[in-house]
Amino acid sequence: MRKLKNRRGTELISIWELFVLLIIGGGIVIGVWLFYTANVDVIDGEVSLLYEKLALCLNENGYLNENYLNGSFDIMKECELNPKVIVKEGDFYFETYLTDIDANELSFGKFKGGNEGHGKDCVVITDSEVNAKNFAKCYTGREIVRYKIKDEMLEGYIVIKTASNQRGGKIPVV
Numbered sequence: 001m002r003k004l005k006n007r008r009g010t011e012l013i014s015i016w017e018l019f020v021l022l023i024i025g026g027g028i029v030i031g032v033w034l035f036y037t038a039n040v041d042v043i044d045g046e047v048s049l050l051y052e053k054l055a056l057c058l059n060e061n062g063y064l065n066e067n068y069l070n071g072s073f074d075i076m077k078e079c080e081l082n083p084k085v086i087v088k089e090g091d092f093y094f095e096t097y098l099t100d101i102d103a104n105e106l107s108f109g110k111f112k113g114g115n116e117g118h119g120k121d122c123v124v125i126t127d128s129e130v131n132a133k134n135f136a137k138c139y140t141g142r143e144i145v146r147y148k149i150k151d152e153m154l155e156g157y158i159v160i161k162t163a164s165n166q167r168g169g170k171i172p173v174v
Contacts, residue, residue: 041167042166043167044137046164047137047163047164050092050094051141051160051162053081054094055141055158057075057080058096058158064098064146068109068147069098069147075113081113089166090114091114091115091165092113092115092164092165093112093114093119093164094112095110095111095112095160095161096158096159097109097159098147098157099142099156099158100154100156101156115165117136118163118164119161119163121163122136122138122140122163126140135165136163136164136165138161139162141160142158143160145158
């Protein structure tokens with residue numbers, strides 16, 4: 001086996017290898033730190049998903065859910081909403097009511113759930129058109145439906161208001 005007598009430069013290469021490893025390691029640490037300290041904001045998606053879930057439950061192919069006008073309608077059960085998430089945690093709010101075709105609210109068929117403070121936030125936001133940073137994010141939509149009252153088929157709207165104030169947060173690097 002042949003031994004190399006001229007070994008100059010081996011210390012220099014190890015310094016550059018160390019420098020490259022430090023740059024790569026630092027880049028990975030900074031990337032992970034930026035990822036885990038980012039704000040997580042999914043309020044818009046939650047409001048839309050809650051609206052869609054209620055709309056699909058209450059509007060069955062253009063007809064109002066047949067149980068909606070019964071006195072025993074349980075919106076949490078019928079629409080498969082989790083009461084623990086909607087009511088107990090207090091980050092969500094929804095309201096549904098029926099209107100006639102001229103958009104006049106009817107005196108029956110109104111349901112609410114969740115934190116009513118978020119519903120008040122929505123009223124303040126829509127009435128005054130303010131852009132409040134810590135208020136709930138709101139969405140109001142309506143679906144045209146047909147419904148039956150006393151054997152008479154009527155047409156109107158099911159109005160669905162949803163709100164969420166579930167804030168994401170920064171995850172601290174430990």
